[in-house]
Amino acid sequence: MNYLKSHITLILALVSILLSIFLFRIFNKILFLYEKNIVNNYSIVIVSTSKIENLNYPEIEKITPIDIKDQIQRLQQKYKNIDFSKIDLPYFYKLTLKKLPSPKKLEKLKERLKQKAFVKRILTHSSSQTKIYNLLMLLKILTKMFMVIVGVLGFLLIVKQLEVWKLSHSERMYIMELFGAPFWLKGAALFKIAILDSLIAIILTVSFVYFITNSFLFTKIISDLNIILQIDYIKEFLLLLVISFSISLISSIIVVVSKK
């Protein structure tokens, strides 16, 4: 009970910070994959009077000609009296973009394409595109806000923990100092707590995230989004380890260094 009391604040603070970082990273990954998905499926079709080899626009990933032979053949069968091979047909191209463009950027791109003499028409599916884009942006902002709020809360908890530590450890550290104890010995008890609490916090966080990401609901959402999410748990664990140890050890060092 006593143990729990003296450790709960730091563990809670660390878990909230680590969890927000971990979830933020996973969410960002999902968004990234999903955005890529949309971009791949999303395209702009341009109708051109001449052949286009290359369009050197930075936002364009690739430009692929659309084969219209089949359609022509079908038309030919329907309208036997027209000789389609004699008609000067325009060229059709599909533009694939690197990123999901904002509506503004999309407009700009269209403007620029229109200025090209050979471009006759540009076809986009703007309205649905805008909606998806806005939704993604909203989600991004919300996760960032969530992370900031949780981070601030965690920080406040840690500040509170520092006060408690100062109160309960300063007398011992002062006496040890009077006998010439080196820095690490003065702080040894605190450093031990910091390391132990960090480990507990990391294990809690990683197991919690593992549990969530393997839950039925989560896996269903991911498959509905049509993406393949892979989480490198070892890498994430190491990252959290570094963050957690840094936070808790720096906190304990602050207590040892600061005079009461």
Added chain:
Amino acid sequence: MNLVKANNLTLAYNSGVIIKESTFTINEGDFVFLTGVSGSGKTTLIKAMYGEIKPKGLLQIGPYNMGTISKSKLTKLRRHMGIVFQDYKLIPEWNILRNVMLPLFIKGYDKKIAEQKALEVLKKVKLSHKIDKFPAELSGGEQQRAAIARAIIHSPAIILADEPISGLDEYSASLVMDLFIMANKMGITVLIASHSLPGDFNISYKHLHIEKGKIYELS
């Protein structure tokens, strides 16, 4: 050889000067009594000797000038001191055994050896039966003896004892004084602050007396 050298030493708190322009020396191996009435500045002088307050004028301990000593040097110097604080300053969350072992921890002793030494010293101050008690569970005199055990366990170069027998009965007091005499015979410099000189004391000693802010070397 001078172990402590004070020249025109002045010690002051924000509230005022306690000791002014005093000059004295303590030699290696001396047994020193520091006397003076309550509030005369005995504890203040001891504080200056372990670097808790900065002196004006010269206060030299071993090779170190206490006015300019760096923090890391001070840490080193303190490892050669055995201090008995007037208010004992035992670590409340440690038991007596662990408290007494502190100077050995700091010197990097192996835990087993430190424990063995602590048991020996605690036996000498007649506290063997209280080793696993916490300071708050001990009487004032018992805490004082634990503090004395902690001050001598690591054979320091100098023992600074601030009224180490004030709370003890006659038997315990003579027991403690015998310990200090024994330490002194081993070459340790001993300084004992007290209100007055002990009645019967049969080894030669140096007497420093504080009166009205001045420290006098009486013998």
